[in-house]
Amino acid sequence: MKVIDISSAVRQKGQTLEEPALRSKYSLQFNNTKQEKYFRQVILSDIATTIGLDHRESMITYIVTLIFVCLLYNSAYISSYFEGKSYLRTMLFQALSLSSVTLVTAIIHYLFFIKEIKSDKKSWYLISVYFVFSEIVIFNNVFVKDEVFADQPEYGFACVLGLLPLIYSSKFAVFSTFLIYVTINFIISITFLAVNLLSDTNIQKTLIEFFFLISILAIESRTFYTKEYQLRNKFITMNAALNQETHLNHDFSPKTDAEQISRAVKESIQLLPLAKRKESKNSIYLDKIFDNLSKVINMLGNRNSIYSVDLEDKNLDDDDKIFLEQTCLGPRRSQVQASTKCMxxxxxxxxxxxxxxxxxxxxxxxxxxxxxxxxxxxxxxxxxxxxxxxxxxxxxxxxxxxxxxxxxxxxxxxxxxxxxxxxxxxxxxxxxxxxxxxxxxxxxxxxxxxxxxxxxxxxxxxxxxxxxxxxxGVTNRFLINSKNSMAITYNxxxxxxxxxxxxxxxxxxxxxxxxxxxxxxxxxxxxxxxxxxxILATDMAKHFDLIGKLKAKMINSPSINLTSADQRNEIMKIITKASDVGHAAKCQELHQKWTSLVCEEFFMQGDMEKAQGLPISMYCDREKTDIAKSQSGFIKNIVLPIYETLNQCLNSSEIKEKCIDQLEQNMKSWESLVLPKRVHSLMEPEENHTLKSRTETTIVGRMGNSSWATIVLNN
Structure with a gap:
């Protein structure tokens, strides 16, 4: 089956496509005839899976029901012959007429759903054989006896037993809309009533069977209506992006990566039901899905501006989440492309x-x-x-x-x-x-x-x-919150x-x-x-963008092509970030020195935020910050992922041994020192100095195999 992309066909013809909208909640018809036609094609195809309908399952149920009804009535016809209630010519006429229509129905379904013959009138072929089969069931009951073989003994097999399973199983297998479903089955019901009333059968029994048939039809129509209403709403939702594109069909500017990715994924979803088929020719669908997904991975690995991080999905401490939100989430900036070749x-x-x-x-x-x-x-x-x-x-x-x-x-x-x-x-x-x-x-x-x-x-x-x-000596957040002239200058x-x-x-x-x-x-x-x-790469607001982009490239290809200037540019920015926060990967002596300095600078900012009545940034409050907690979180959430991602590309034993192993050691050391309560330090009881004048923090614990760690912060 061909995957229908109505937008492509419309663009090629230079036409416009209106957004699908229901003409009426009762008729369940789209205003736009092209969209209505497309929806009906989708319902009777494997693409219906994308909007929550398994058409193939509905079709199998219908075919099995049809064959069962055919066998049931043929058994009754044969039985009546052997019991002497019917002549041979009557039995052959009834059995052959019913079996012929059943065979034609099976062939039509085989051609449309197995051989995937394309036809705009597929729905009407299915409805036609359904209608003929139902009429044969009705006419074989009394019409054949009264009009064709009038000299046969009195006999009739209740046709309502065959009509009810057909009414139940034909939804979304033969009929794509509830209006056609109601109309055709109502005509069949009226035919049943008329034929039986014109015969010499029991009128009371006929009326009871008719009202029973109408009641079942009403119940099933209600079920059909509810399901179709849901499917049409899903159809509208899934085509929202498509409709937005077709409204701009005269815009020939390059499409964004997000648009191309969405289209590739959408097409792959439509192809999945076809790819699950067992026929060998359907390997083309797998090839197309593979090409689409490869294209998506390539885009994700080689583009900017579409990366973000959902902190709610990360197993983070609440304070670390706040810190990451304040520090690492910000506006995106596309890269500069260049290809100058140098020695x-x-x-x-x-x-x-x-x-x-x-x-x-x-x-x-x-x-x-x-x-x-x-x-x-x-x-x-x-x-x-x-x-x-x-x-x-x-x-x-x-x-x-x-x-x-x-x-x-x-x-x-x-x-x-x-x-x-x-x-x-x-x-x-x-x-x-x-x-x-x-x-x-x-x-x-x-x-x-x-x-x-x-x-x-x-x-x-x-x-x-x-x-x-x-x-x-302050962060971007402070400059922005305080409306500093520098923040005004750089927007x-x-x-x-x-x-x-x-x-x-x-x-x-x-x-x-x-x-x-x-x-x-x-x-x-x-x-x-x-x-x-x-320099711009050192902005922590770009952290997840840069790391995410490099990780996506590594997923796409286990090795980075360092002969490419663009690829080297990306690695240079990651090395810049790694170097900027590299103190966390230094030996414990150097790391402690840098930690004391950065904490003091943070605390000085916190003091200014207090003085100006601004919200105090996370880990900038000298009276409440747990230094060990802040550093362990910083290494775990920021620094270690940078170095691990970088070394996936560079595969350096020196970086692994000197940097990553030291980071893990420093992180474990800080984690062992995290205080059970959020206090800044453990002060000696006899000390009576205020934190604002001088803060001496003695972190109780041992830094690996080294000496006791003492951080002195002077204001």
């Missing part, structure tokens, strides 16, 4: 004779040691880790020579970039340098290092160093990330600081786009 990176790990030589022994560990101590570098460089690490990476990967960047240019840019970082507890230049170190490690300790290009490394270095520049969308990106490029506009100046024009556009995308 493959070839680097030699040497340092030029600059001031970096005296730090060479320390800096060469970047990319090799996951737990690189950025705090130590900060101390020995007099709080200039960003400029030092940035200059080192530019020289390490020969970006200065590859892209003609003079030392004074990138030195001036990096210095200015670091000076624009504010002295926040967490979001400062030390954090940006740490993120770049983590990024280089994740890149070099995986197969990704064999595919990433020079221009992509250049963009990555700039993006990591500038991803939090000028950070005010409440990725406010901080937009500002970080803009600031980074604004600094390049200063004299002798444009590190992109000597790039070819097309490459400069691409590098700028990559920097912007990676």
């Amino acid at each position: 493959v990176r070839k680097t030699i790990e040497v340092l030029k004779n600059y001031d970096l030589q005296e730090l060479a022994g320390i800096l060469k560990r970047i990319g090799k040691e996951w737990n690189f101590d950025i705090f130590f570098l900060k101390d020995i460089t007099k709080t200039k880790p960003l400029a030092i690490v940035g200059a080192f990476c530019i020289q390490k990967f020969h970006l200065d020579t590859s892209f003609c960047i003079h030392f004074t240019v990138y030195q001036s840019f990096l210095t200015d970039l670091e000076e624009n970082y504010k002295p926040n507890p967490y979001h400062n230049s030390t954090h940006s340098a740490e993120v770049l170190c983590s990024y280089i490690f994740l890149m070099q300790q995986s197969v990704f290092n064999n595919f990433i290009q020079d221009y992509e490394i250049f963009a990555s270095v700039v993006a990591m160093l500038g991803h939090d520049v000028a950070h005010p 409440d969308s990725s406010v901080l990330e937009m500002m970080h990106s803009a600031t980074t490029f604004q600094l390049m506009q200063k004299d002798n600081q444009d590190i992109l100046a000597n790039l070819p024009k097309d490459m400069g556009v691409l590098v700028r786009a990559l920097i912007i995308e990676m």
Whole structure:
């Protein structure tokens, strides 16, 4: 059977299609004749399964009933002959006429439902043989005796016994609408009454049988009406999206992914009943379903803007749900597409004779040691880790020579970039340098290092160093709720990330600081786009979008094609996210330091929210936050899924051992320290300090095999 797509046929003819609507609740007819015709075709086909009707089951029930009635009456005719109540010619006439119609009915159903012969008049063929069969049952009772074989003995077999099962079983097998069902069966009932009244049979018995027949017809008509009304409503609902599309049939603009996915899924649903058939030719339906679903998976894995997360379906703590809702759900932004081809990176790990030589022994560990101590570098460089690490990476990967960047240019840019970082507890230049170190490690300790290009490394270095520049120490939520001028400027969308990106490029506009100046024009556009995308990827509101997209790609294909620039772009954004929250995967000593800093920054925001009368963000209330609980939830719900998803693509033993295993250890350590009640800390009884002036939190418990964990938060 052909799967009917009325919208495609209408579009090809350049016609419009009205939305299906019932003309009347009593007639159950659509105003639009094309939709009415389509509905009747659907009811008498396997497609009816999509609106909740198993037509094939109804058809089988009807055919079995028909054969049963035929056998019953033929048995009665033969029995009457052997009992001497009928002549041979009478028995043969009755049996052959009834059997012939039964055989014709079976052939018609076979042609339509097994061989799948297509005909717009299928319904009328089915109704015709049904009507003829019923009339033969009626006429064989008395008409044959009185008019054809008048000399036979008095005999008659009650025809009402054959009509009742036919009335019951013909719904949705022969008739597609209750109006036709009522009309045809009422005509049959009137024929029954007329034939029997014109004969010499008992009038009282005939009237009783007629009213009984009409009563059963009324009951079954009511059942038919109720079911058809439900089916028509489902038909209208399922065609809502189709109708919306056909209203716009003159719009030849590209259709959205959601529209294409919906159409592919809809067609697959329509094909499923056909695919379950046993005939070998129906393998074409399985092939089509496979193609549709492959198309859907490909779209889900290669598109943005259609991903979301239902937190109600996740087994999350209520507070973690609030935190994720506040932090990770936000507007979507489509990616920038580019395909500029650049040279493959070839680097030699040497340092030029600059001031970096005296730090060479320390800096060469970047990319090799996951737990690189950025705090130590900060101390020995007099709080200039960003400029030092940035200059080192530019020289390490020969970006200065590859892209003609003079030392004074990138030195001036990096210095200015670091000076624009504010002295926040967490979001400062030390954090940006740490993120770049983590990024280089994740890149070099995986197969990704064999595919990433020079221009992509250049963009990555700039993006990591500038991803939090000028950070005010508060979240996007705070800026939006407080109606900060920054939120107004960036329309409440990725406010901080937009500002970080803009600031980074604004600094390049200063004299002798444009590190992109000597790039070819097309490459400069691409590098700028990559920097912007990676910085915007750090917005936690995009977390589930990015992770969901990469997971969908992994479902579609177990391996990512890293020779594709677009695919590398996606991986770079995931590495950026992993690096940004990478402190949670560091050794316990470094992780505890970063935790104390980020908690203090959160608490400072909570203090400001209290002072301004704003809702206090989750885990920002220094008097109520359970640090262990917040960190275990953050690792479990955010960080660990990022690293696990990333390593599914990169398959790096180093990332597994150094990062994922450490994350699991840190998470278990925090979980063991979660307090039974929501309190911020366990204070020593003799301490009488207020939390607003100074908070010392001693977390009771042992961090793995390490020492007791103590976090000191100073306001």
